[in-house]
Every structure is written in C-alpha cells, then in structure tokens.
Amino acid sequence: MIHDLLDRHEMLPHAISLRAYVDEEAFSSVEARDRFLQALKAAEATGGLRIKQTRDKADIAHVRLAEPAALYAHVGRRPARSDVDARLATIRARAGPSAQMIALLEQIAESWARGVGCFGLTPHDVTGLADALELVQALAARMNAGDASLIDYRSFSRSAGTDSKALERLTPIVARLFAYLHPDHAPEGSWSPKHWLTGLGVVRMPQPLLLSGSLMLGDQSLPRLSYYGIPPEQAADIALAGPVAYVLTIENYVSFVRHVREINANLDALIIYTGGFPSHAHLQQIVRLAAAADAPLLHWGDMDGGGIRIFRHLEKALADHGLRLHPHLMDSATLIAQGVPRAMALRKADAPPADSAIYPLWEVLANYELMLEQESLTPHHPNLRTASGRNAPKR
Template sequence: MSDLLDRYEGGAESPIAYPDYDGFIDVAQMDKFVRELRDVERRGGIRITRGRGLKSEQIKHARLESPPLLYELLGRRPVGQLMEAATGRLLEGLELPVQFETSLDALRSAWSRGREWQGFSLDDADRLRPAFVMAKAIFEQRHVGLDYRTFSRRFAGDSKALERLEGPVVRLLSGLVEVPPAARPRDALRTLGLEKFAPPILLSGRLDFDVAELSAAAPRYFGIPPAEAERLRFRERPEYVLTVENFASFSRHLMEADPHRVGITIYVGGYPSLATQSALKTIATALPANIPFFHWSDIDPDGTWIFRTIERAIARELKPHLMSVDLADRLGKLPADRTRLPTGTMPSAMSDLVAYLRRDDAKWLEQEELDPKLPPANAW
C-alpha cells in the first residue's frame, strides 16, 4: 500500500501494485497480507483483481481507489503537506526576490512528487536553505569584494557551505545572471567574482611592471595579480592586444606567431574570473582607442560566452581571431550534445557566429586544432 501511494505521489493517477508472492517467508505471512488487502478493499481504499483459472482465488494486483483513506490507514501525511512544511522551513524569514519563483516552482514540483531537486529531497530542506541565502546575496551583489570562504562564512555561517552547495547555488542563479552555459559550478562562480583567491593573469609583450623593466629581460610571459594591472607600463605601442582562452594556444602563439612580441597577448584562464575581467578593463582603458583588441577561443557556445564577457569587460570593440563560421564549417565537427548559447541582444562581433551555432547543422571547433597566426594588421 505504501508502494501505491509512492507511485501516486510520483504522478500515477491510478497506480497498480502486484504482490510479490516469492518474497513471503511462509504461508501464514501471505495469509495475513491477503486479509489486510481485503480489509482495505472493503473500506474502499483499493480495488483487487484476482487471477483466472487455478489462480482465481489469488490476488493478481491491487489498484488504488482512495488515496485519502490509505493515508489515514497508514498514518502517513500526503507528500503535498510534507512539501509545504519543508518549503516553509526552507524559506522561513527569507524574502526572496520574485526572480527566484521559477526555481521555487521547479523545487515544489519535484518535492510534491517525492522526487529530489538538485540532489536534495524534502527531508533536506534545512541543509538546502543556505544555498538560497547565498544565491540571494549573490543576486543582490553582496558578494562583491569577498573571497569564496569569507562570503560563505558571512552568509551561511560556515566557510565550507558554498563548497558543498555550489551546484544548487548556480542553478538558482541560472537565468538571473549570465554564467557560462556548460561550466562547472565553481568555474561559474569564479566568473561572478567568487573564488578562493584570484589566480595570476599571464601576459606577453613589451611591458614593464612598475619599476621592474621586464621588457629588457624579455621573458616569454609573466604573471601578475589581476588587481595590480594598473601597475603595468607599456614600453612602446603594441600592434594589437589578443586574449586567449586556452593555455596551449597562448603558448603556441607566443612561440610561433609573435616571437618578437609586437603585440600584447593575455591568457584569460578559460572562463575569465571577475578579477581577470577587471584587469582587462584596466589594460583597455590605458591603451589608445585605435589599438585593435582581439579574442581567440574555441568555436562553441562557451567560446562565444567568453568572447561576450570580455567584450563587456573592456567596453570597446573586440574582434574575433580565428573564430569564424567558415572555419567551423570547414574544419569543425558536429557536437554530441548541444549547449545553451549566450542570451541578450547587445551588438557584438560575435552575433553571426552565435546565429550559426544555433543551427542544427552547426559544427564546433577547438582552437588547438588551428595553427596560431598574427591578427590582421589592417583590422582597424
């Protein structure tokens, strides 16, 4: 009977259960089971169907007729009531912005059918509550300037809470803020500014750093804390600035395409963190408006997301480098799974590629498949 209610709560309108006669210990246990089912049938809770021929006295299956009666007989509360109680504990004293309603509806729908939401059942409401608290704080921009653990401790009372709840937090924010379409939750949080500590940003070019004349030492590349980008000095006018998603492509570009460092090449570390985005803005602001900026990524939804993110960060024209519909069509491969593309209507040099990637026959291309080359000299 519990199985009937489980399936009823899972969405079956009139579920049927079949007795497992092989599972009974002895005949006495089987007889007790049959008597109980017949008693519930007399009360109107179930309808029994018997077998045929030699099995005409044997119960073939039982169909649920009156869920309220079975709840009463089993002393069990309907899952809808349990869901309301659980969401009440989850949201007690927490005034969520209206934008969270879609996620709440999905959670209520799952819990009202006895299913999990993001791996959490209705018995886990207390464990899930900090995810809603932290997602609300991020949506309201109260995480800005805080590192990963400080934020977690301040808003969840536990420095490791965000680490345990990254998935639900990012799921709650999806659609409310723009995050990478296929990123791991931790990478998505990095793009919003939540990371344990920002990794160094890697640069190559005829650059100095404060009083250090790195251009004279001519390292292939060097790293600085993103927050110290304002200490960079440009020894001479660069021919271009190129940001690169992939480290292998960044390294190959320096060795094969620009060994003389005529431009500035920057490795953004995959999905650029908020600190990296801020450093790129600092660099863009410091350079004349007629120096062209380029970005080189994979030709796929994440590549277009990274391009659009850098484009917003630098607040100046950004051109795609080795990222075109023609390259994808000639050299790319059809993906196994499609991924959500960036949303929004901002004008972008990536618009044509985004439109192409929305097609069912669109191909994707990893940037490592291409040999590096200098951006065009007449790009501006």
C-alpha cells in the first residue's frame, strides 16, 4: 500500500489528496491484519501518512498520503524525480545552459518522474536521449553551415559521435527534439522525419541522380543512352547539350523508366527521377538544370497526400528561382475516372495555397476518398501549350 501511494504520487505529483483503502477480506488471518496495522502505524508515526478509522473504530476507512518525503525515508525509497535528475545530470552538464535546452530537459524530467515517456523516449532512456541530442546538434551544425552534400545515415551517425545505427533507430525522436530546440528551422508539419532528413541531404544511402536527355559531363557529350545515373558528387558537372523541349520530374522509378523509353527515346526532353522526395543535393541540380533549360516545366507523381507534398516541395523550390511547375497526368478528371478508394485521410497541413498549380487536384482529393498511383497510368507526352516554365513577371 505504501509503495502504491508513492507510485500514484509520482504519477500525480500535484494531487492534493491521495487515498488508499484496505481490503479487510484479503487478510489470511487476524495475525496478518495485526502485522499490517502495526506497519501502517509505524509509517503514520513518521508523519508520512494519516490513518482514518471508521466511526466505530473497528476498521480503517482509508489511508491518506500526508508527507511524501517522510514516507520515502521510512521505506528507504528514492523519489523518482531524484532518480531522474541523477540520471540526467551528465546530459545537463554536457548540453550547455541555453534556455531552450534547460526547458527541454525539465520537461523530460517531469515526464520521466511520472513514469511517462516524452518526445518518443521511454522513461529513463538516458542513452537514447544522449544519442538523439548529439544527432540534433550535428544536424543543426550541418544546416547552419549550408552543407548540401549527401551523406548516409550510418556515416552521419558516426560523425555525430554515436553508434552507426543511432539515426536509423532514433529518427522520429531526433525530428521532435530538433523541432523543440530549433523552432525556426523545424521540419514542416507535412513532412515525415525521413523526408525531412532527405531534404537535409541525410539519406539511407546517397542515390545517383537519374536523368534522361541530351547531356554533357563537363566538356564531354554523353553517349546516347535511355537514361544516366550520375554519382551525387559529380551531378554539378552535368550540363545540357542543346535546346530542351520540356523538363519533367517523375516521382516513381517505374514511371520514370517507362517515360524515358516510350516517350523520350529521341532525348529531346530532360527527364529527372526524384525518388519520392528529392534530397537537398538532388533538388539543387533539378533547379539548376530546369533554369538552364528555360522550357516548360512539369512534374508527374502519385495522386494522393504524399504526391501533393512532393509536388509542393518542388514547386516552392523552383518558384524561388522564378520557375513555374505544372502537374502532368495529375488532373481531377483522371483521378475521378481511374482512382481507387483511399485508406488514409488527407492531412490539413498538406493543403496547398489556392495559387498553387496542384490546388485543383487537392480540392478533388479532399472531396472524394480516392487516390491513384502514377504507375497505373500509361506515359504520355505532356501538353506543352499550357505549361510555361517561367513565372509571369510581377506587375
């Protein structure tokens, strides 16, 4: 009973009156009841609890927690908050005195003292917290330095001073802690932690930039192939060999391969595979090549919440450079005609602004519980009459 009262006190530290009740029928004998009462009275003598008897003094009505500190001392138990503070002492000493960090550790300590997880960390997972904070610090340093190079999860984890699998294990926790400590650079609400890391150039393994077109590497023309895989560190050396009919980014690999083989066999267009959310390094090359092409600019992806997020990610990056992105095979009529029931609800955070080129599709997605993967569609040559690659000049 005493430990139960203390457990409840730790769960509800601000509760005014915590009571426990005695099950008289649970005693195996009169002697067992007498020993129990003797132990309760010894605890009461310390001031740790108060015993309330029934009116006839025959039984105990209830036992009330009076002074937790006295009760902890009586049973030789360490308060949970003291235990948590001791566990966090090393992290507090190492983390630095920033107000945001102090507030973070206090929030974690309060939760752990109540036996409740915080930021995705289970109570007392000091090792997980320490590793996650090291990764957050390394990500912040990378962001502040403007480092756009690609690095895989395991190499990044080692460079941050953690074990090689730390980021894979702690990705959601790292994203939450980063958002708390660096709110001005927090992941957008519509981004998953994985996509957020990809945007920072931290990926499970840096992928080659896949693209199709008439291209040069440095001053050398590339041989005619359906498409090319360029190592990330050499992607900045890719240039256009001549005029481009249009630029098309494609979300999924199968659709990319089909389009370059079935539609772009003459290599007159520039087709770029985004691999879902493009990494920051790949996005830089997409923007650079799209600007150099000065041609109609389109994107083809899934018609669902994820497809909307990817389109908006590209659209915003391109708009910052005066480039206007248009959807290809991502129209309302196709969705209504060929869409299948959607299992996942749309997230309000994914809603594009009304002036986005993908807003009409969003409206239909919001009104119909449908979705359509782009692999369901046969590749088609884009309609270039309505797809200008440049934003209209502001008046």
